[in-house]
Amino acid sequence: MPFIPHTDQDIADMLAAIGADSVDALFSEIDPRLRNGDISALPERAGEQAITRLMHERAAQDAGDLCFIGAGAYEHHIPAAVWEIATRGEFYSAYTPYQPEASQGTLQVVYEYQTMMCGLTGMDVANASLYDGASALAEAVLMAVRANRKSKSKRVLMPAGVHPFYREVAHNICANQGIVFEAVDFEPATGKIDTKALDAWAGEDITALVIPQPNFFGVLEDVDALTDWAENNGALAIGVVNPVSLALIKPPGEWGDGAGADIVVGEGQPLGAPLAGGGPYFGILCCRRAHVRQMPGRVVGRTRDLDGRSGYVLTLQPREQHIRRSKATSNICTNQGLLVTAATIHMSLLGSHGLETVAATCAATTRDLVARLSALDGVERVFDAPFFHEAALRLPVAARPVLDALADKGILGGLALDRFFAGMDDVFLVCATETKTESDLAAYAEALSDVLDQIAEAA
Incomplete structure (x- = not known):
């Protein structure tokens, strides 16, 4: 929703209408000791052009990484x-x-x-x-x-x-x-x-x-x-x-x-x-x-x-x-x-058929990804059971350093499970949704292969 700031005259008119001398007078009943008058940490106000540029720069910091983390929060296409x-x-x-x-x-x-x-x-x-x-x-x-x-x-x-x-x-x-x-x-x-x-x-x-x-x-x-x-x-x-x-x-x-x-x-x-x-x-x-x-x-x-x-x-x-x-x-x-x-x-836009297509694509894409990653030496599925669009994979080394190295390559590779389960230092949870293409899966498999090779050479 657009933000329409009030001019100084607008503020003065509103204060006059309610009989208040100033904006501070509206908060006079609050104990002064509880009020924070120091706003030095706030940057100086800027014009629309400068603000727009700043917001684009901030947004760009969140762009670009391929995300294969699920665990309760999933990247889906939103019309x-x-x-x-x-x-x-x-x-x-x-x-x-x-x-x-x-x-x-x-x-x-x-x-x-x-x-x-x-x-x-x-x-x-x-x-x-x-x-x-x-x-x-x-x-x-x-x-x-x-x-x-x-x-x-x-x-x-x-x-x-x-x-x-x-x-x-x-x-x-x-x-x-x-x-x-x-x-x-x-x-x-x-x-x-x-x-x-x-x-x-x-x-x-x-x-x-x-x-x-x-x-x-x-x-x-x-x-x-x-x-x-x-x-x-x-x-x-x-x-x-x-x-x-x-x-x-x-x-x-x-x-x-x-x-x-x-x-x-x-x-x-x-x-x-x-x-x-x-x-x-x-x-x-x-x-x-x-x-x-x-x-x-x-x-x-x-x-x-x-x-x-x-x-x-x-x-x-x-x-x-x-x-x-x-x-x-x-x-x-x-x-x-x-x-x-x-x-x-x-749900109205997707309809029952569209939602089914999304679910089926997620399941198929995750199976494709798991197959590609499991084909690498030392990588294997942890559990032998049917799954939807997430799977736990075991690595030949600790999972956290591998995920950190993948992040340096622009790939958020999954969630390390040692945080939640004892004995799973080498296990991570991976997810793929309908937003991932074949080239995304290939890039992940190649990056993981490179990281594992580098760790093996350094050992």
Whole structure:
């Protein structure tokens, strides 16, 4: 949105209209000791031409590198129309649709988004969004504790294959509320949840089982068996999904014997949000109809007025802003409406066929890349299991120096996993999306070959 600065006369007129002597007078009630009057670190003001040049120089610093890092944030092509529409004033400046009679456009966008997410996940209900995928998982855990009335333990099985950041956020938000997370390891050969390890909890009071699909390693889990295990043991099944992958694989609403997962969360960033230095993103949360009263956030519904015209309203508002705090399901005090708008436009432009094409291209491109890299001496896949568009690779040397050397060549080669998993000093996670061409893959393979040769010669 364009910025239109006020002139000195504009400011003087506005101050006169409200009876204030100066701008400082507007902040007179703030203790002077709390105000920072030193702005010496701010540069001198500059003209439009100088600012434009500076911004182009800053932007150029972020351009050029080939990115093969995934791990929860993915570089996808975003049609130009997405943000041209999303940044129109009607959407860009709209905050919260408290007054339905004045917010029909915003409410309809959220309604369309919810409908699309239900179609994508196969679930009954979707909310208006959460902050990001990690906090969405934390909210799903809290929701499961409220919804699973048969369980009194507040014990949640959290697989090691769930994104490490998601696990940390869930723990930080939920642990002080008496919720206990019990770790479930993965099979060393496949990277999947060790289903035999689940036998240790069979018949016990377990509130919920978290099921990532695909998991942090990109591996596809045996979701049917896991969902059935949860149901047979009185636990709710919480799916953690990549929305793009759902254009190809079985939606969580159909997991197991057909009943599906109980709650589904995920990160919405792949649906029209750029990487943008880590955000803003938005969280997805869907559930079965039976659990809707425990869903955080808000739900937009469609109705008809007395004249038979369609209208959109906030059907469910279980936030503490709307109802008594003791009755609220969450203290979330806003939603990521702008990102949801972009995602709705993005999905509308791609359509079901386009989204499936994107997912299929990502999967094929990653397999091509993994094959090229695995053909190099000493490089091999860590896990022997089907994967979507990420894979863990093992190098003949430590991964971090190799990734640093690749970065010097303009290639962001992946994510070193020693930060999260012991014994994986030589393992990194690599991802390729539809944005990568054959020449990009060839450049990566050649650069990795050169780096490994240089390290071998120096040894």
